[in-house]
Amino acid sequence: MKNELIFNSDLHFEHKQWRRELFFWEDELRSFKNRLEELVNRWTDKKMLAQLEHYQNQFLLQAEAINKLEDEINIHEHNISESSKKGYDILDTLFVKKHIEFRNHMETQRNIYHNLKGEFFRFLTEFMIIKNPIKKR
Template identity: 55%
Template sequence: MEKEIIYNSNMHFEHEQWKGELAFWKQELLFFNNKLSELVTRWTNKDVLAQLEHYQNQFILHGGVIEDLQETIEKHETRIAAQSIEGEDAIDVRLAEQHVAFRDKMETQREIYADLKKEFFRFLEKYM
């Protein structure tokens, strides 16, 4: 099997896509937290409040994951910039492997986040 060659320009393009996606998720989390605030004022039932706390914790955790992903992208961008200054277009094998692993991590996080949103929307339908 032939190894894929990943060029800096292609990797940078993918990073820009991911950064946009992560920024969107951050905005959504703000919206979701506002919904939680609304619900806290409407409900006194302990079970509902426990579920609200669960979602609040999940949103905090996901916010931390977003921060970590953004930091990793910035580190990769710094390495790309250094290589660009040196005039190298094809990245080193180690960085390419890290990039592919990060791509897998983004795909996994998309699934986790999508599942959380579906679950939260079902919750909103029931208690809004």
Template identity: 60%
Template sequence: METLIIQISDLHFEHKQWERELLFLEDELQSFNNRLEELVERWTHHSVLAQLEHYQNQFIRQHEIIDSLLHDINVHETDMFEHDKKGELAMNFNLAKKHFLLRERMETQRMIYHDLKREFFKFLSKHM
């Protein structure tokens, strides 16, 4: 059986990609919130306002998830740095497992965010 060696530098690269992606999503959420503010001024119908509130809540939740992911990435990065300081170039099993769990969370976040964004754009096309 072949042993797979996971290099810390490879995971560090992936962390940086994730951080950039999450920061982009935060910026995008801010622009979505700005759009919500425009719609609140434009619409007074109860059903539209309820939908606006729904999206506002979803954007708040997305921001919380992004913050949580950024935090967990930074914690993992710190753990990897400590191993690197000790001269360990390859990951141990526990650190690799944590990384793979973070990767799954990122993939799930991408799907959820994409669906929310698609729904929001459909909503905007009806009410802008």
């Protein structure tokens, strides 16, 4: 098995990609929350309001998860910076292992977010189009 070197710049590049992805999720969540507020003002049906509350809670959980991921990236970036200041451009095995674990964590969160988003859009389709409270003429 060939040993490959992993450089600080490689990890930094991946961190930048993750930050962009997290920023996009944050932006989407803001628009989802705005949509929920519109719907809460339009609906009085208890079942519908319960569903809206469910999504509101899920979006809050996602926002918390995003904040934690951003914090972890910042810590990892700090460690890379400290390593670079000491003149080390190649990371040790433990540090790379933590990075790989974080990569797996990002992938898991990506799947959770993707599934929630799909579920929310299916909900909107079902309740907003099929059961729209505004009568057609």
